[in-house]
Amino acid sequence: MNTPTPMIRLTTQRQIILEELAKVKTHPTASELYDMVRQRLPRIGLGTVYRNLELMAENGMILKIEVGGTQKRFDAFTDPHYHIRCSACGKVDDMEVPVIDELVNSAAQNSPYQILGHHVEFTGVCPRCQKKHNHAATTH
Amino acid sequence: MNTPTPMIRLTTQRQIILEELAKVKTHPTASELYDMVRQRLPRIGLGTVYRNLELMAENGMILKIEVGGTQKRFDAFTDPHYHIRCSACGKVDDMEVPVIDELVNSAAQNSPYQILGHHVEFTGVCPRCQKKHNHAATTH
DNA sequence: CTGCATGCAAACCGTTTGCATCCCC
DNA sequence: GGGGATGCAAACGGTTTGCATGCAG
Numbered sequence: 084m085n086t087p088t089p090m091i092r093l094t095t096q097r098q099i100i101l102e103e104l105a106k107v108k109t110h111p112t113a114s115e116l117y118d119m120v121r122q123r124l125p126r127i128g129l130g131t132v133y134r135n136l137e138l139m140a141e142n143g144m145i146l147k148i149e150v151g152g153t154q155k156r157f158d159a160f161t162d163p164h165y166h167i168r169c170s171a172c173g174k175v176d177d178m179e180v181p182v183i184d185e186l187v188n189s190a191a192q193n194s195p196y197q198i199l200g201h202h203v204e205f206t207g208v209c210p211r212c213q214k215k216h217n218h219a220a221t222t223h
Numbered sequence: 224m225n226t227p228t229p230m231i232r233l234t235t236q237r238q239i240i241l242e243e244l245a246k247v248k249t250h251p252t253a254s255e256l257y258d259m260v261r262q263r264l265p266r267i268g269l270g271t272v273y274r275n276l277e278l279m280a281e282n283g284m285i286l287k288i289e290v291g292g293t294q295k296r297f298d299a300f301t302d303p304h305y306h307i308r309c310s311a312c313g314k315v316d317d318m319e320v321p322v323i324d325e326l327v328n329s330a331a332q333n334s335p336y337q338i339l340g341h342h343v344e345f346t347g348v349c350p351r352c353q354k355k356h357n358h359a360a361t362t363h
Numbered sequence: 364c365t366g367c368a369t370g371c372a373a374a375c376c377g378t379t380t381g382c383a384t385c386c387c388c
Numbered sequence: 389g390g391g392g393a394t395g396c397a398a399a400c401g402g403t404t405t406g407c408a409t410g411c412a413g
Contacts, residue, residue, distance in 0.1 A: 092387090092388095092392080092393085094386095094387090094392095094393065094394085096393080096394075097393095112377090113377080113378080114377080126394090126395070127394080127395075128394065128395040128396060128397095129378090129395095129396090130378090130379075130380080130394080130395075130396075130397090131393080131394055131395070133377090133378060133379070134379090134380095134393085134394090135393090137379095149290070149291035149292065150289070150290075150291075151289035151290075151342075152289065153376080153377070153402095153403085154376090154377065154378095155377090155378090167330070167334060167336050167338075169336070170339060176334075176336070178330060178333075178334060179333040179334065180326065180329050180330050180333055180334075181329070183323070183326065186320065186323065186343065187345075189320050189321070190307070190318060190320050190345050193318075193319040193320055194307060194316075194318060194319065194320075194345075194347070195349070195350045196307050196309070196316070196345070196347035196348060196349055196350070197347050197348040197353055198307075198345055198346075198347040199310060199345075199346045199347045199348065200345070200346050200347075201343060201344065201345040201346065202291075202343070202344055202346075203326065203341060203342070203343050204341065204342055204344070205327075205330050205334075205336070205338055205339075205340070205341040206338075206339045206340050206341065206342075207334070207336035207337050207338040207339045207340075208336060208337040208339065209335070209336055210335045210336070213337055232367080232368085232412090232413095234367095234368065234369085234411095234412090236368080236369075237368095252402090253402080253403080254401095254402080266369090266370070267369080267370075268369065268370040268371060268372095269370095269371090269403090270369080270370075270371075270372090270403090270404075270405075271368080271369055271370070273402095273403060273404070274368085274369090274404090274405095275368095277404095293377095293378085293401075293402070294401090294402065294403095295402090295403090364413100365412105365413095366411100366412095366413095367410105367411090367412085367413100368409105368410085368411080368412090369408105369409080369410070369411090370407105370408095370409085370410095371406105371407090371408095371409105372405100372406095372407095373404105373405085373406085373407105374403105374404080374405075374406090375402100375403080375404070375405085376401105376402090376403085376404095377400105377401095377402090377403105378399105378400080378401085378402105379398105379399080379400070379401095380397100380398085380399075380400085381396105381397095381398085381399090382395105382396090382397095382398105383394105383395095383396095384393105384394080384395085384396105385392105385393080385394070385395095386391105386392095386393080386394090387390105387391095387392085387393090388389105388390090388391090388392100
């Protein structure tokens, strides 16, 4: 009924953005990605990166993660999954928790909205920041 | 063990911000709230609103909703609950779905993070925008 | 009287956009 | 040759911050 993926031309820039994004598991922000891509395409513009990330997200080629924090993040791993963000350093990791269809079903029944999707974001402290914090606590 | 609520002084500005926020169920943004508060405190500064919202969120007096979309939204109803955002108009509503503790438990066991909390954000189309869209679809 | 809180305005940061040029079909 | 894609830079919108003043304790 609806066509989720209109299909877009794969320009050099798009290809390289995609490749660089796929290389990492860190859910980079647009400007982090910009830095990565610039090592291979020094003249690429930041606007191009933004435009193409947006486009590729619309086409389901990548995932746009709009979670807490100020910046959007992107993920080349498009299977549905959840995320966790470190409240101390802002790092975002994948969350190894089964996606719960029950949530969506329950939502669909209890809401007048037409449900399109859902996302779960956990917040917590990453191992690295836990260490820092413990150290600080026992030190002061 | 940890003190979640340091406690802050309740100035006139803070009180009125809190009251105005409690009045509505719309999860207003900072500047929407600014407009509301300004009707009672015409000389209040936007910075004051931001500063105090941030402060009150830290103290658990209100809920800061950092979901998709660009702006943060705030909620005087602090009991844990989920939200749904209309992908067409950006409106945010409470979601009448039971909070799933199982999610947090499962997360705690499968992640090296120290889990602090979680939030579920559904996306969908609100009834109002559904109407608009249907109308547009049958019209064009 | 002392310090936190405020109003105001400027700065900031991430993102978007207008436009001239470029390149692919 | 034409239309979309790009690079560049300026604009934008939301948020934060520096600073002088005000006010409560």
